[in-house]
Amino acid sequence: MRRPIVAANFKMHLTGPEVVAHAEALVAALAGVDDVEVVVAPPFPALERAARALEGSPVRLAAQNVHAEPRGAFTGEVSVEMLAEVGCRYTIVGHSERRALFRETDAEVSAKAAALLAGGIRPILCLGESLAQREADQTRTVVAAQLEGSLAGVPGDRIPELVIAYEPVWAIGTGRTATPELAQEVHAAIREQLERSHGAAAAGIRILYGGSVKPDNAAELMAQADIDGALVGGASLDPASFASIVRAASSR
Ligand code: 13P
Numbered sequence: 001m002r003r004p005i006v007a008a009n010f011k012m013h014l015t016g017p018e019v020v021a022h023a024e025a026l027v028a029a030l031a032g033v034d035d036v037e038v039v040v041a042p043p044f045p046a047l048e049r050a051a052r053a054l055e056g057s058p059v060r061l062a063a064q065n066v067h068a069e070p071r072g073a074f075t076g077e078v079s080v081e082m083l084a085e086v087g088c089r090y091t092i093v094g095h096s097e098r099r100a101l102f103r104e105t106d107a108e109v110s111a112k113a114a115a116l117l118a119g120g121i122r123p124i125l126c127l128g129e130s131l132a133q134r135e136a137d138q139t140r141t142v143v144a145a146q147l148e149g150s151l152a153g154v155p156g157d158r159i160p161e162l163v164i165a166y167e168p169v170w171a172i173g174t175g176r177t178a179t180p181e182l183a184q185e186v187h188a189a190i191r192e193q194l195e196r197s198h199g200a201a202a203a204g205i206r207i208l209y210g211g212s213v214k215p216d217n218a219a220e221l222m223a224q225a226d227i228d229g230a231l232v233g234g235a236s237l238d239p240a241s242f243a244s245i246v247r248a249a250s251s252r
Helices: 016-029 046-052 080-085 094-099 108-117 131-135 139-151 156-161 181-204 216-221 237-249
Strands: 005-010 035-040 060-065 090-094 123-125 163-166 206-210 229-232
Touching: 005 090, 005 237, 016 035, 016 046, 016 216, 016 237, 035 090, 035 131, 046 060, 060 123, 080 090, 080 108, 108 123, 108 139, 123 139, 131 139, 131 206, 156 181, 163 181, 181 206, 216 229, 216 237, 229 237
Parallel strands: 005 035, 005 229, 035 060, 060 090, 090 123, 123 163, 163 206, 206 229
Antiparallel strands: none
């Protein structure tokens, strides 16, 4: 069985002290939940403090981005080693905001994923179509191409360590969630594609849904056969609402 993951992407929200307060409240709110992997991704400057606040708890730390090169003259960038050093177990790559606002390509996403795996950090690889692409009936082809391109540089034997997040762009921060059936359809297609490319390992890969996940819609999403958790933006900023999404994954 795939152990569900519920991950919080704080994006460019929450200062260091706010992240610490969030971590403390979250750990308290999750007491007794042991069948879900819980991950939080604060902004870079708060990572070290978050790691200290989460020490001894089962909540895992993630970064929101990384640079693929190990070191060098890349002003403003952060390496895998730097993230590992502050305790990151996961890192989000290929988020649609990075793809759209910072022009990140599949090739860059693939290089980042490969570098993370080489450095012992699991990538959370984001995929998703825009509203125009969905309306043009291109969801399957767009997501399939992103998946193929984003995995191009990842060694096949490391694929099982990957976490995938399907986040339809039109559902992010809009309050408009994909219906559970619609999300399941894409998740199943992603898993079938992984089966074709990587065989039996596909059955063990966690595929998360992201896009306006809230406490009141989490349970029906998690109930779908190929939805193995959630990547949560807005609703993760409040520890109580994030904890209630975790509980929805716990009782699925
Ligand atoms: P929202 O939950 O705010 O829609 O954001 C989803 C997301 O982008 C998580 O990475």
